[in-house]
Amino acid sequence: MISSDAFGIYVHWPFCKAKCPYCDFNSHVRHQPVDALSFARALATELRWFADRTNGRTVTSIFFGGGTPSLMPPEAVGHVLDSIGSLWSISPDVETTLEANPTSIEAENFRGYRAAGVNRVSVGVQALNDADLKALGRQHSAEEALAAFRLAAKTFPRVSFDMIYARPGQTLAQWRDELTVALGEQQGHMSLYQLTIEPGTAYFDLHERGSLVTPTDDRAADLYDLTQELTEKAGLPAYEISNHAAPGQESRHNLLYWRYGEYAGVGPGAHSRLAEDENRKALVAEKHPETWRELVAAQGHGLVSDTVVPPADQASEYLLMGLRIAEGIDLDRYAALAGREIDSSKIAGMKSMGLIRRVGPRLMATADGRKLLNAVIAELAV
Incomplete structure (x- = not known):
């Protein structure tokens, strides 16, 4: 169990090579190179602002999400982690996770991330079927994904194998085959999400027009049941609806969210939940990356909302x-x-x-x- 004084830091990296058609996260594509170190410096500035509001906390988990954090140069990740280490006390067993896409270019950065202090990587394999990967807008093949995951498993103490199921046209037999392969590769943690059609995504528009047919509720339920059956047999029971782990391999940072703990979120569009006096505060940052960076330069943070959450x-x-x-x-x-x-x-x-x-x-x-x-x-x- 995580103690009640657990405190996490979420770092949002908003940039992607391409926008996946199912994604409704705050992610942005830039057709010119991103000045990664200027954004890393802005993240460090915003971290200083949060440190002033969370004096005395000990950081128990750090999570780099996105977007695509594995597009960050290792030196940018290192700059952010060094800033966190200089501003807060850090738990000796701090969990530091980075979400990674399994392209060969990003995989080459794994050793740099490990040297910077990352000790857990969540690899977005998403599918082990090249046709479905293409339909999902992913820029890697199944073979590349497995190679990247194996490299991650050699590089980091803890890794998560992440997939999406209940995809258009997916049968029970197909998912059984894919998940069986994945279970043979996993190293103690899997995030297995049912595809959801979210407003504002390309998939939503296609679904509304009838051009994208997703599994019926009954088929989705069957796929969910199959997922539970196979993961249970493999010793990875569900500790959360979409997350499965061997004992002790659960994501500490995500458990902090689900246990309604405290966390500071930095970066474009990041959310925070902080306890202050008798109140619990909800804070939200500006979503647009360059506008967020300008706000940080002007006022030390990029927040656009800072409110009390009623009991x-x-x-x-x-x-x-x-x-x-x-x-x-x-x-x-x-x-x-x-x-x-x-x-x-x-x-x-x-x-x-x-x-x-x-x-x-x-x-x-x-x-x-x-x-x-x-x-x-x-x-x-x-």
């Missing part, structure tokens, strides 16, 4: 995040945030349907409940 909203966020993980939520903590307990009759009703279970003060979704999690949360939150 009722904190309780809702805790419920939403906490029921995603196998360990569930602490009912006493929920009551303290909400100012009320969850209706016991609702708990009893959901329990009788096999959707939730209670162990002492903790409430968690069952395997069936995780399939209907939005409905479970909506019922309990009322």
Whole structure:
């Protein structure tokens, strides 16, 4: 278990070589070379601003997300990590993760990232089928992805094998074959996400026009069940809806989010959740990279929103995040945030349907409940 004083830092690198058609993250393509070190210096400046607001915290995890952080030169990653180390106390076993795309050019940077202090890499393999990789907008082949993952496994103490399933036209047999290969390569952690069609993406427009046909709800449920079956057999149970790990290999940084911990987010579009006095603050940075950099130069940070999260909203966020993980939520903590307990009759009703279970003060979704999690949360939150 992560202690209650866990504190994480999220670093957003917003640039990509190309925009994937399913992606709704804050990512941007630049057709001229990006001045990576100027952005790294801006990240360091924003980190200093956050350090002043989080005096006394000890950093337990750092996560470079994006965008495509593996487009960062190792010296830029090193500059950011050196800045963090100079501003906060760092836990001796700090987890430092970087998301990586498995192209050969980016894979060459792995040794540089390791030397800079990265000790965990999340490799976005996404598919082991070249036709589907092309449809997903990925710029690597299945062979390149496996080679990059194997190099990552040799370079870093911990690695995650990340894939997307429930893709257009994907059959159970195809996913079984792909996942079986992936399970033979994994090193203790896998992130396995069902494809979702998000507004504002190219896939959303195609789906609206009927040009992109995704699996039915029943087929998606079958694919989910198959995923659970194969990962369980391989010793990687789901500790979160889409994340699977051998004991001790869970992502500490992501667990911090799901446990509703504190984190500072730096970079374009980054979000933060900080405890200040009796309040919990939600902070959001400007999304546009160059505008964010200008704001940082002018005021020391790129924030465009800094608000107090009302207790009722904190309780809702805790419920939403906490029921995603196998360990569930602490009912006493929920009551303290909400100012009320969850209706016991609702708990009893959901329990009788096999959707939730209670162990002492903790409430968690069952395997069936995780399939209907939005409905479970909506019922309990009322």
